Amino acid sequence: MRGDASAGLSMSGISHAFGEHRVLNDVSVDVAPGELVCLLGPSGCGKTTLLRIAAGLEPLQQGRIAVDGIPIAEGGKPGALPPERRGIGLMFQDYALFPHRNVRDNIAFGIDKSKGGRRSAWIDDALAAMGLTRFADAYPHTLSGGQQQRVALIRALAPGPNILLLDEPFSGLDVTRRAQIRTDTLEFVKKTGVATLMVTHDPEEAMFMADRIFVMNEGVVVQDGSPVDLYFQPASAFVAELFGPVSRFTGTVRHDEIETPLGTFSAGELAGGSAAEVMIRPEAFRLAVEGSRPQPMPGDPENLVIAPAPLEVVTARPLGRSSFVQLKLNDGRTIDTRVPGTFLPGAGSKVLVGVNPRLAHVFTVPSAR
Amino acid sequence: MVTRAATTPGTGKVHLRLTSWGVASLGLTLVFLAPILSVFIAAAGDTGDLWPHLFRTVLPRYIGNTLVLMAGVACISLLFGVSTAWLVTRYAFPGRRVLEWMLLLPAAVPTYLIAYTYTDFLEYAGPVQQILRDVFGWQSARDYWFPEIRSMGGATLVLGAVLYPYVYMMARAAFMLTPASLFEVGMLAKRSEFWSVGLPLARPAIVAGLALVMMETVSEFGVVEYFAIETITLGIFNVWLGMNSLPAAAKIASVCFLFIIALLAMEILARSRRRFINTSRKSASLPLQKLSGGKALLCLAACLAPIVIGFVIPVGVLLNFVLKGYSLEFSNAQLSAAWHSISLAASVALLIVASASFLGFVAHYQGGKWLKRITAVASMGYAFPGTILAIGVITAAGTLDDGIAAIMDGVFGITYHGWLTSGVGLVAVACAIRFQAIGYGAVTTGLGRLPPNMMNASRVLGRTFAGSLIETILPLMRLSLITGGLLVFVDVMKELPMTLLLRPFNYETLATYVYQFAKDELLEQAAMPALFIVIVGIVPVVLMNATLRR
Numbered sequence: 001m002r003g004d005a006s007a008g009l010s011m012s013g014i015s016h017a018f019g020e021h022r023v024l025n026d027v028s029v030d031v032a033p034g035e036l037v038c039l040l041g042p043s044g045c046g047k048t049t050l051l052r053i054a055a056g057l058e059p060l061q062q063g064r065i066a067v068d069g070i071p072i073a074e075g076g077k078p079g080a081l082p083p084e085r086r087g088i089g090l091m092f093q094d095y096a097l098f099p100h101r102n103v104r105d106n107i108a109f110g111i112d113k114s115k116g117g118r119r120s121a122w123i124d125d126a127l128a129a130m131g132l133t134r135f136a137d138a139y140p141h142t143l144s145g146g147q148q149q150r151v152a153l154i155r156a157l158a159p160g161p162n163i164l165l166l167d168e169p170f171s172g173l174d175v176t177r178r179a180q181i182r183t184d185t186l187e188f189v190k191k192t193g194v195a196t197l198m199v200t201h202d203p204e205e206a207m208f209m210a211d212r213i214f215v216m217n218e219g220v221v222v223q224d225g226s227p228v229d230l231y232f233q234p235a236s237a238f239v240a241e242l243f244g245p246v247s248r249f250t251g252t253v254r255h256d257e258i259e260t261p262l263g264t265f266s267a268g269e270l271a272g273g274s275a276a277e278v279m280i281r282p283e284a285f286r287l288a289v290e291g292s293r294p295q296p297m298p299g300d301p302e303n304l305v306i307a308p309a310p311l312e313v314v315t316a317r318p319l320g321r322s323s324f325v326q327l328k329l330n331d332g333r334t335i336d337t338r339v340p341g342t343f344l345p346g347a348g349s350k351v352l353v354g355v356n357p358r359l360a361h362v363f364t365v366p367s368a369r
Numbered sequence: 370m371v372t373r374a375a376t377t378p379g380t381g382k383v384h385l386r387l388t389s390w391g392v393a394s395l396g397l398t399l400v401f402l403a404p405i406l407s408v409f410i411a412a413a414g415d416t417g418d419l420w421p422h423l424f425r426t427v428l429p430r431y432i433g434n435t436l437v438l439m440a441g442v443a444c445i446s447l448l449f450g451v452s453t454a455w456l457v458t459r460y461a462f463p464g465r466r467v468l469e470w471m472l473l474l475p476a477a478v479p480t481y482l483i484a485y486t487y488t489d490f491l492e493y494a495g496p497v498q499q500i501l502r503d504v505f506g507w508q509s510a511r512d513y514w515f516p517e518i519r520s521m522g523g524a525t526l527v528l529g530a531v532l533y534p535y536v537y538m539m540a541r542a543a544f545m546l547t548p549a550s551l552f553e554v555g556m557l558a559k560r561s562e563f564w565s566v567g568l569p570l571a572r573p574a575i576v577a578g579l580a581l582v583m584m585e586t587v588s589e590f591g592v593v594e595y596f597a598i599e600t601i602t603l604g605i606f607n608v609w610l611g612m613n614s615l616p617a618a619a620k621i622a623s624v625c626f627l628f629i630i631a632l633l634a635m636e637i638l639a640r641s642r643r644r645f646i647n648t649s650r651k652s653a654s655l656p657l658q659k660l661s662g663g664k665a666l667l668c669l670a671a672c673l674a675p676i677v678i679g680f681v682i683p684v685g686v687l688l689n690f691v692l693k694g695y696s697l698e699f700s701n702a703q704l705s706a707a708w709h710s711i712s713l714a715a716s717v718a719l720l721i722v723a724s725a726s727f728l729g730f731v732a733h734y735q736g737g738k739w740l741k742r743i744t745a746v747a748s749m750g751y752a753f754p755g756t757i758l759a760i761g762v763i764t765a766a767g768t769l770d771d772g773i774a775a776i777m778d779g780v781f782g783i784t785y786h787g788w789l790t791s792g793v794g795l796v797a798v799a800c801a802i803r804f805q806a807i808g809y810g811a812v813t814t815g816l817g818r819l820p821p822n823m824m825n826a827s828r829v830l831g832r833t834f835a836g837s838l839i840e841t842i843l844p845l846m847r848l849s850l851i852t853g854g855l856l857v858f859v860d861v862m863k864e865l866p867m868t869l870l871l872r873p874f875n876y877e878t879l880a881t882y883v884y885q886f887a888k889d890e891l892l893e894q895a896a897m898p899a900l901f902i903v904i905v906g907i908v909p910v911v912l913m914n915a916t917l918r919r
Contacts, residue, residue, distance in 0.1 A: 084836075085829040090829045096822035100844050110830030159831060319895050 007068045008195040009054065009088075009163045011279040014063035015075075016049055016208035023049050025219040027063075031163070031195040036186070038206040039199045040242070041216035047199045048093075050216075054197065055090045056083035071074040089161035089194070093168040095152035097140035102150050103127075104136045119158065126154045129188060146177050157192055164189065166198040170205060182208060193227050203243045207231065217240050228341060237279060237363045246279040247335040250365060258362060261329050262355055263305040267362055275365040284359030285337035287325060287351045293341055294354030297340070311353055316344040327353065390834070391740050394731045397724060401802055404761030410621045411764040414616030423617060428624065435628065438524060438593070438600055439583050440857040446582045449675040450536025451575060455563060456672055458544040461657035464663035468672040469541075475679025477906030478536040479863040479880070482899050483527045486683040487889040488595070491518045493620040519596045526681060528592055530679035532582045538913065539578030543571035547564025569815040573642040580636035587628050588754035590866035595887065601625045605756045606866070613704065615760065622757040629752045647680025681684025684903060690896035703898055706882040713793065713868075714861035717800040718808075718854040724801070725808030727849065730838055733816050748806035755803060755866035762799040763871065792873055799867045804857045815846045832835050852912060859909050863902055 009031045016024040023046040031037045039047040052058040054065060062075035067087065073080035089110075097106050102122065111119045127133045140148055149169065156164060169185060170178050178354050184293040186209055189196050200206050206213050207227040214224040215238075222233040234240035249260035253267040253276050265278050286294040286304055296304055314326040314334055323343045337353075345351050413643060422605045453520035456462075457469045475483075491497050498515055507513050517523065547570050555566035568575075601621060609618035660668060691697065725748075732744040750758060777783045827837035843850075865880045872881065879898045 046680065055825075056828055057828070082833070083825075084831045088829065090825075094821055094825060096826035097821065098826070098841060098845075099820060108826075111832070155830070317624055339762045 006030075006032070007162075008035065009197060010066045010069075010137045011050070011054060012064055013075075014050060014060070014065075014204075015054060016046070016053060016058070016061050019291070023219050024053075027216070027219070027221055029197065029214055029221070029224075032176075033162070033195045034190070034195040035211045036189065036198060036209055038210035038213045039197065039216055040203060040206040040210075040213050041201065042242075043201055045216045046219045047216050048167055051090070051167055051197065051199050054163070055088050055165055056081060056086050056167050057090075086163075087159075087161050088163040088165060089156035089159065090165040091152050091156040091167065091169055093171060095140075095148045095172070096154070097148055097152060099140055102139050103132065103135050106140065106151060107155045107158050110155065112159065119160075123154070123158065126157070126188075129182065144183050145173055149181060150171060150184070153188065157189075157194065162195060164192075164194045164196045166196060168199055168201070170200075170202075178205075185209075207243075215242060232358060234361055237277065240279045240361045240363070244281055245272075245336065246281055248277055248279050250275065250277045252276070261331070262307045262335075262353060265305055265355075265357060265360055265362055270362065270364055275361060276362055278360055278362050279366050280335075280355055280360045282324075282336050282338040283322075284356045285339060286323075286354040286356065287337065287339050287343060287345075288354070289345060290350050290352060292352070294352055296354075296356070300356045301358060305357050305360070307353040307355075310350035313345045313347055313349050313351055315347055318342055318344060325351070327351065375508045377802075379845065390731045391722050394728055394740060394744055397728060398744055398747040401724075401805060403765045404758055404799070404802055405749065405753060406871050407761040407764040408619050408622050408626075408757055408766070409769065411615055411619035411760055414619065416614055416617040416620065419612065419614055419617045421622055423621070427599070427604060428621065430569050430602045431621070432601055432624070433600055434521070435587060435600040435602075437521060438528070438589075438598060440530045441521070441525030441726060442586045443579055445525060446536045447575070448706050449529065449533035449679075450570075450578065451540050451571075453675060454537050454540035454544055455567060456668050458541055459562070459567075459658060460660050460668055462621050462660045462668045464669055464672075465657075467517060468676070470910070471676050471680075472537055472672060473534050473910045473913055474676060474907070475531045476913075477910050478531050478533055478680060478683050479865070479882075479902060479904050479906065480528055480589055480592065480905065481586075481865055481884065481887070482687075483531050484524070484595045484681070485883070485892050485899070486590040486686040487518050487523070487527055489892055490682060490686050491515075501861040516721065517860070517876060521535075521598055524592050524596045524598050526840050528586060528589060530675065532585050533675060533679070535581045535585075536575060536578040539574040542573050543574035547571070554576075573639045577636050577639035580639060584636075584752055586631070587625065587632070588756075590754070590756060591884070594914070601628070602754045602756050602866075605760070606870070609756075609760065609864070609870070615764070618756075619764070622760055623758060625754065633749075633752050645905065646869050684900070687896045687900045687903070690893040691900060695893040696895055698898040699897075702877065703882065706877040706879050706898060706902070707835065709793075709876060710862050710878040710880070713797060714858045717797050717804065717861045718858040720801045721805055721808035721857045722850050722854045725805060725812045725853065726843075726846070729812035730818060731843060733813070734834070745809070748809040749802065750802040751806035753803070755799070756870065757866065758799050759867045760872040762795055762802070762867075765799050766795060766798075793876060795871045796868050799871055800861050800864055803864070803867065807856045808853045808862065811849050811856065812846070815849025815853075818849070819845055855912065856909050859905055862905050 009029075011030070012028040014024050014029075015022075025051060029037065029039070029050070039050060042048050042130070043189075049058060053060055054074070060073045060075050060080060064074045065072050072086055072329055092326040098109065101109065104127075107123050107126070111123075117249045118367075124133075127136055130153075132147060132150060132154075135143060135147060140151065143151065149172065153166075156166075170182055173181055182205065198209060200209075200281070207230075212224060212225060213227055214221050215230065216222065217238055223230060223239050225233075230239060231243050234243065240246060251258045251260055253270045253272050253274050255272065256267050256270075257264050257272075257314070258267045258278060259277050260278050262280070267276055270276050286297065286300070288294040290310055294306065295305055296302065309330075309331065314328050316323060316325045318324075319338070322338050322340050325337045325339060325343065325345065327337060329335065351368065453468075453472050457472070471611055489495055493515075501507065501513070501515070505513070518527075544567055547567060551570065552566050555562050558565075560566070582750075586599075588602060589600070590602055590606065592598075593600045594606065594790055599607075601624065605618045605621050605625070608614055608621060642711055696703070728744045728747060732741045736744065774784075774918070805834070819842070823841055824834075824837055827841040829832070832840060862878075863880060864878075865884060868878050868881055869884065872878075877885070879902055883892075883895040883899045886892055
């Protein structure tokens, strides 16, 4: 983690409480210029509060915030900069466009009047880049959700902030339009070279947008790293489950291994005798009809974990590029698998099951909460 | 890092600014509360043996009369308000849409005007008794009995006739908001739609409306004075002006506090319970039941009756005078009264819009739980009768004057005679305190309707708090503020007791002008000003109706 002397946004040791209710506990996040960092977590995990503290909309209670190495607020000390003097742009979840100003006036609102001329050309370019030129004189309520989102983004960037905060920027959008707008937003933000901190509860969105992701739960950062790190090396069951559905098996660690109905997995460094669970992603499964052996896919390690006995197929459905196959364990539980291509064994037939161990994560089971 | 963040103080500049806005807010709140508190200061004054005497002789009568009047007006308001609200929300009959808003019209008639006009309408020489004599051939008052309007019963009727719209409005809104599904459940269970579904669900709203009606009744001055019903409010007035004892009047006012507190509690309780009901999702309302023939006529009559009693007759009497050519000369006295009314109402409206905006904005954007509560208390004046506020304002101003006089004399050696205890300014301040709630209500509703994050967006985009208020919040709040100001304007135009008690010598508003003539039984001479007050009073009715339609 970088110190205060570096460029970008640095928040360290942030703790915050609303009355008795603790929402942030010693959280540290930093964003370098040109970097996009996502705060990812379920609602109520404190991520939006952190954003509001950075913007100065919520007073800082504990910790310190610096922009480009210059402290702008320190918990418990006077002299915190008010929001209007922080040079931080914020795009609100509900966009918060001023209903009484047209698109151009909304965007120009935050621009210092002394540099009006220079920025006016910037507005024209930004509107053009976002395909909004002909809406410059329109009022916000006449625009579609996607258009409002883009206006809000341009407005947040118009004053030329060093830091940009995005609060759930795509949550108000139609699912069908989300992908396109996400791409446009990413491109636009990256072009400005601003240090961006974005809040989202959608793991897929975070993986698409972020250079680094900070996963938050109940007021603390539980893991941070690149999207690939988090997906392939989740540090906890919470993180593993966040990035997609898993099948869970519990057992006890013996001789550095843990046994499941799907085979024996390496328990890594977990102590012998401790309770552990194995989480397996649907796409970790390699299936084969009876009589043949499950084969590793390109990128898989040589040795798959092979289930000791074939499993009965409950149902198999085509999903286009992949197939969904539900299997039944001997104890009656079902597991969901997703295999590439079209693989549709008949219900009631048996298949042999292999698992890519890199997509199976082993964690200790917390003894008591 | 296990220290409790909750106890860590907020930081620096933001915090400091917060307090300076907050302190200004608290100061302003104190100005609004000072007169109310001053009543107690005044009550502590020496009354000699007047108070024990009053306490034994007249006070029980004042309290008894007040209670009887409150109960009577409540009954009439319930009868008129709830029944008509049910009819117009549940049944389709000819004229329903027009009646729906015309039922609010009686609210445009100030209570004192309906008292004056009914007296004229029902007196021996009035049209009703004349027609009766013509029809039945009676020769004189000895030949028949006719009820006296200037009585407790008469006061109950006329007050109920113009105050029931409070109940009507609340009940109608509650009936409209009750989800159709609940009525359908009731119908399936073969239960009465009204008694088992509509009324129980609307009860908190109706009680809240009723509390307002009773507050108005306790505060009532014009009617009880004209009809000589000795209620507490009239008692305060009489003891102050008649016996010339402000301390004794203030002591009676303190007794009146008990009534006000009880009614305030009733209103607040009802409002808090109403919230549970209104949280239901926006749901389709039940289609109206079509009525025809006799039933439709009956509905029509039931809805017309309150309108005729509360609006058509009083306005008819005034119109009749005007059409006969009375009070059309537009004398200087009339014009100056009109000017006084308009200028006073406009200044109070501006004063209230400014103070309510300031208090509302600061509490909303910078205030914690406590600042919000305390600022809301600044609007308490609406619950207090004008006569009580008048005592408070004059006591507070007197205290201030004495202080200034002492300083002027002691420090500068100048003799100061005290200018604060007389003058139009006092009337304006009293009105501002009494009607603050209207402005504050408009501001808080307006703030509630603003899109979220407007202030935050403005701050993040580089505006200071004050800058954001001016450039972002004020333009967005324009309509709410104009509405609030307009409502205040009309209420000040109608105001009578505080103006009467506090005005400088020879300063007449339209209300006091009408009062003077009515007192001398020369209402016809002031018919035009009276009519003007009613016409202005229709403005809020139109506004209320518009909000109800939304």
